[in-house]
Amino acid sequence: MGTASDIKLIDENNIRLDGRGPDELRPIKIETNVLNRADGSSFIEWGGNKIMVAVYGPREAYPKHNQDINKAIVKARYNMAAFSVDERKRPGPDRRSVEISKVVSEALEAAIMVELFPRAQIDVFIEVLQADAGTRIAGLTAASVAVAAAGIPMRDMVVGCTAGKVGNKIVLDLSKEEDNFGQADLPMGILPKSDRVVLMQMDGDLSVEEFEQATSMIMKATKRIAQIQREALTKKYEIQQKEQGE
Amino acid sequence: MPKDALGVLSEIKKSFITKQIKEGRRGDGRKPDEYRELRIQTNYVPRANGSALVELGKTKILVGVKIDAGEPFPDTPNLGVFTTNVELLPMAFPTFESGPPNEMSIEVARVVDRGIRESKMVDFEKLVIEPGKKVWVVFVDINVLDYDGNLFDACSYGAVAALKTAVVPGSKYGGKDTQLPINNTPVSVTIVKLDDVMVCDPDLEEEQMSTTRVTITTTEDGHIRAMQKGDLGYFELDEIRKAIKMSSDTGSIIREKYLK
Numbered sequence: 001m002g003t004a005s006d007i008k009l010i011d012e013n014n015i016r017l018d019g020r021g022p023d024e025l026r027p028i029k030i031e032t033n034v035l036n037r038a039d040g041s042s043f044i045e046w047g048g049n050k051i052m053v054a055v056y057g058p059r060e061a062y063p064k065h066n067q068d069i070n071k072a073i074v075k076a077r078y079n080m081a082a083f084s085v086d087e088r089k090r091p092g093p094d095r096r097s098v099e100i101s102k103v104v105s106e107a108l109e110a111a112i113m114v115e116l117f118p119r120a121q122i123d124v125f126i127e128v129l130q131a132d133a134g135t136r137i138a139g140l141t142a143a144s145v146a147v148a149a150a151g152i153p154m155r156d157m158v159v160g161c162t163a164g165k166v167g168n169k170i171v172l173d174l175s176k177e178e179d180n181f182g183q184a185d186l187p188m189g190i191l192p193k194s195d196r197v198v199l200m201q202m203d204g205d206l207s208v209e210e211f212e213q214a215t216s217m218i219m220k221a222t223k224r225i226a227q228i229q230r231e232a233l234t235k236k237y238e239i240q241q242k243e244q245g246e
Numbered sequence: 247m248p249k250d251a252l253g254v255l256s257e258i259k260k261s262f263i264t265k266q267i268k269e270g271r272r273g274d275g276r277k278p279d280e281y282r283e284l285r286i287q288t289n290y291v292p293r294a295n296g297s298a299l300v301e302l303g304k305t306k307i308l309v310g311v312k313i314d315a316g317e318p319f320p321d322t323p324n325l326g327v328f329t330t331n332v333e334l335l336p337m338a339f340p341t342f343e344s345g346p347p348n349e350m351s352i353e354v355a356r357v358v359d360r361g362i363r364e365s366k367m368v369d370f371e372k373l374v375i376e377p378g379k380k381v382w383v384v385f386v387d388i389n390v391l392d393y394d395g396n397l398f399d400a401c402s403y404g405a406v407a408a409l410k411t412a413v414v415p416g417s418k419y420g421g422k423d424t425q426l427p428i429n430n431t432p433v434s435v436t437i438v439k440l441d442d443v444m445v446c447d448p449d450l451e452e453e454q455m456s457t458t459r460v461t462i463t464t465t466e467d468g469h470i471r472a473m474q475k476g477d478l479g480y481f482e483l484d485e486i487r488k489a490i491k492m493s494s495d496t497g498s499i500i501r502e503k504y505l506k
Contacts, residue, residue, distance in 0.1 A: 098352045102476075109478050186473075196480035200460065202473035203364045208490060211470055215483060 009166040009178050016178070022171045023217050025161075028225060030142060030232035032149040040150025042232070044142035047175065048132030051139050053146040054125045061121035072117035074109040076124040077101050078139055084131045100136045107140055107189040107199035113153040122152060133179040134162045137187045140199065145229050149236060156191040157229050158198060159222040163188075163214035165206060170213045172221055186214050192226035195219055255454045263455060267443045273451055279492050281435075281447035286403060286504050288411045296412025296426065300404040303449055304394035309386060309404035311412045313426070315375060315419060316383035326373025327383040330359035332390065332401060339393040357474045358388070358402045358434070361463030365432035365471040368409060372427040375419075382414055384426070395450040398461045398474075402434040406505055431505050432471055433497035434463040437489045439479060444488060446496055460486065462493035466501070470494075 010016050020026070026047030035041035038054035061067040078100040082091045093101075108124060124147065126139040137160025144158040164174040165184035174182060184204025188197060206214065263273045270278070282303030291297040296311035318327060332355040334342045347355070362368065373382040386408070388401045412426040438448040438456035448456060458479030463472040470490060475481065481489070 095347075095352050095356060098349055099356050102349050102353055103474075106476060106478050110480050191480065196482060197475065197486060198480045200473055200475035200481070200486070202470060203360050204471070205364070206470045208468065208470070208494075211490065212487075215486075219483070 025173045032236045040146045042142045042146040046138040049138045050130040052127045053142045055146045055150040057122035058117040058120035067119040071114040072120040074122045076105040078126045080128040110198040111154045111158045133176040156193045159225045161218045161221045172217045190222045192222045267440050278445045286407045296408040298404045298407035302400040305400045306392035307400045308389045309408040311408045312385045318381040323378035326370040326381045330355045330386045332388045334390050338390045360472040361432045361434045365465045369427035395453045398436045432463050433501045435493035435497050436461045464494040464497050
């Protein structure tokens with residue numbers, strides 16, 4: 001994790017730098033079908049994160065030797081815009097984004113009913129327009145909505161959420177300062193109906209008890225985030241109904 | 247994970263392994279929490295500042311550490327620099343090709359790197375030559391020579407063993423050669439799920455038929471320093487708890503026996 005710092009990230013009353021309590025999420029807003037061309041799309045604002053996701057497919061997998069005769073392959077591409085971070089990021093994939101793309105693809109594939117689409121490919125493009133800590137889990141949360149909005153059958157949604165350790169305390173949904181100067185970071189992807197874990201990474205220093213505390217915080221929060229996802233999706237159909245009625 | 251030379255693991259083999267594992271035995275006769283024979287030979291390449299040849303079952307990898315003076319990162323002017331790279335050599339497996347690093351080698355390198363970095367194994371504060379200007383840069387280069395499953399752990403053990411024997415070449419710059427400052431010994435243990443059974447240190451066959459994988463790195467104090475879930479399946483929370491226990495138990499045996 002980050003380097004030692006004099007910044008006090010959480011005070012005696014368990015109030016964090018941005019005024020949140022330990023188990024409080026930053027504001028989350030999700031919109032669906034924000035893009036015209038894509039088969040499904042979504043836009044998420046999670047704290048200061050602004051992430052747009054487009055889904056294309058299922059379509060024929062290309063190159064052909066990548067095809068799987070038993071199922072569709074899910075290819076997520078996590079990408080950060082050059083201007084999304086403080087110091088300009090060189091455009092194009094780096095080692096970090098290759099790794100994130102891989103784990104996000106795997107997490108989505110666990111939820112999508114890939115066996116219905118042999119030889120096909122489902123492309124999920126995750127573009128981070130502005131980064132503010134927790135981009136991979138915000139991107140995963142939005143990607144799951146975009147896949148659903150594309151009408152692709154899924155077993156469950158995927159909800160991403162992070163917990164971490166700052167000032168020796170376990171907190172939910174790390175902010176940028178907490179991410180940079182905290183002691184541990186645990187991003188997880190959860191199927192909210194079954195509480196199954198489809199994405200998990202961790203770095204820093206957690207005891208087994210702290211891990212328990214962090215995961216129970218995440219599990220509770222996923223229910224709230226899943227609700228936001230559901231509302232974003234149902235809202236899409238409300239609007240359509242209205243248009244048809246007029 | 248790549249498929250075997252024929253492209254698939256035969257269904258007969260798969261059902262044999264599944265049947266065996268339900269009876270608590272693995273294809274090669276191991277118990278679920280048993281790792282394969284591990285051999286570590288340090289100082290295998292004296293030309294490097296530290297090195298280790300690791301054989302984990304039939305998986306064989308070679309780690310070389312090179313240490314040189316260089317510039318620190320602007321955001322950490324008072325810390326040494328650490329980089330890890332994994333080369334999946336074409337000699338190691340029929341479908342490995344030469345060329346730039348692919349997803350698999352990047353993931354292995356980053357998981358190994360994270361375990362070592364986050365455990366604070368190497369004392370990077372002691373690797374500063376001139377604050378903000380010149381620090382020691384530690385390059386860990388891992389070559390995979392023969393692939394038979396579980397690169398994560400083989401590479402991690404090799405990197406840890408090589409770093410423990412590594413020498414900072416101060417004499418090259420008019421100083422003294424010193425041992426690389428080491429704080430602790432992180433041990434990574436990879437666990438896969440075969441049907442519903444969790445086994446550690448999967449060989450290639452087990453890796454190919456497993457639904458999901460997790461790599462957990464722990465230190466002497468039993469704390470978790472890094473984790474990475476991979477592959478397409480899922481874990482129940484209880485399974486993760488079990489994996490953490492398995493990792494720290496098996497990890498402490500490996501630490502005592504091979505990485506002292």
